[in-house]
Amino acid sequence: MNQKKIVVAICGASGAIYGIRLLAALMNMPMSVYLMISPSGRAVLAHESGFSHPSMAVFLKEHNCQTHEDAHLYEFDTDDFFAPFASGSFRHDGMVVAPCSMNTLAAMASGVTHNLIHRAGDVCLKEKRPLILVPRETPLNRIHLENMMRLADAGAVILPAMPGFYHNPQTIEDLVDSVLTRVLDHLGIDHPLSPRWGDTDTPK
Numbered sequence: 001m002n003q004k005k006i007v008v009a010i011c012g013a014s015g016a017i018y019g020i021r022l023l024a025a026l027m028n029m030p031m032s033v034y035l036m037i038s039p040s041g042r043a044v045l046a047h048e049s050g051f052s053h054p055s056m057a058v059f060l061k062e063h064n065c066q067t068h069e070d071a072h073l074y075e076f077d078t079d080d081f082f083a084p085f086a087s088g089s090f091r092h093d094g095m096v097v098a099p100c101s102m103n104t105l106a107a108m109a110s111g112v113t114h115n116l117i118h119r120a121g122d123v124c125l126k127e128k129r130p131l132i133l134v135p136r137e138t139p140l141n142r143i144h145l146e147n148m149m150r151l152a153d154a155g156a157v158i159l160p161a162m163p164g165f166y167h168n169p170q171t172i173e174d175l176v177d178s179v180l181t182r183v184l185d186h187l188g189i190d191h192p193l194s195p196r197w198g199d200t201d202t203p204k
């Protein structure tokens, strides 16, 4: 069986927990994950979650995240344009940017590729592969909105960090997972992350 290959980027927007819980969910499945964290992403991760490791794999292990025996996490510097997914010839199953800053959104909307995250997003758009952006900012100005329009027109899924409240969330993790549920759905990944509306079999 071919494992899914998912590219993940964590940027310097608030909501580092979205990136951490996404990685934890993916690493709990037979999956190959290709991770980039922008320098601002590292700073916000440190501020919001105490992340101070060079390696996310070590961080997840220290936080007792369950890792599937067939899960692999490959970590890349954002200036490493030799990474496999910097080329359209490397086949993968989609990319998620969570959280996505307005800076990275603007770069992707304009086709500027200053770093590997921008390049990987650009490659997804040109190859028609899933590109799921989880932007976090409020309020949004006209430039942010226009950038989202451009990216949606080019094929990206704009999936804002806007949790739902209809499943009666009890914790911050419940709220975060309600967004990540939709991310995984758009990647075509089966998961039990949070209850589904109308699904009486799913435990609350």
Ligand SMILES: Cc1cc2nc3c(=O)[nH]c(=O)nc-3n(C[C@H](O)[C@H](O)[C@H](O)COP(=O)(O)O)c2cc1C
Binding pocket: 010, 011, 012, 013, 014, 015, 038, 039, 040, 041, 043, 044, 047, 100, 101, 102, 103, 104, 105, 136, 137
């Ligand atoms: C604590 C903190 C929180 C931030 N939150 C946001 C945010 O929610 N959204 C955003 O677009 N930028 C936010 N920023 C600013 C970005 O980090 C900054 O624009 C940076 O250039 C983004 O770079 P990147 O896109 O390469 O990650 C925040 C910065 C800090 C220090």
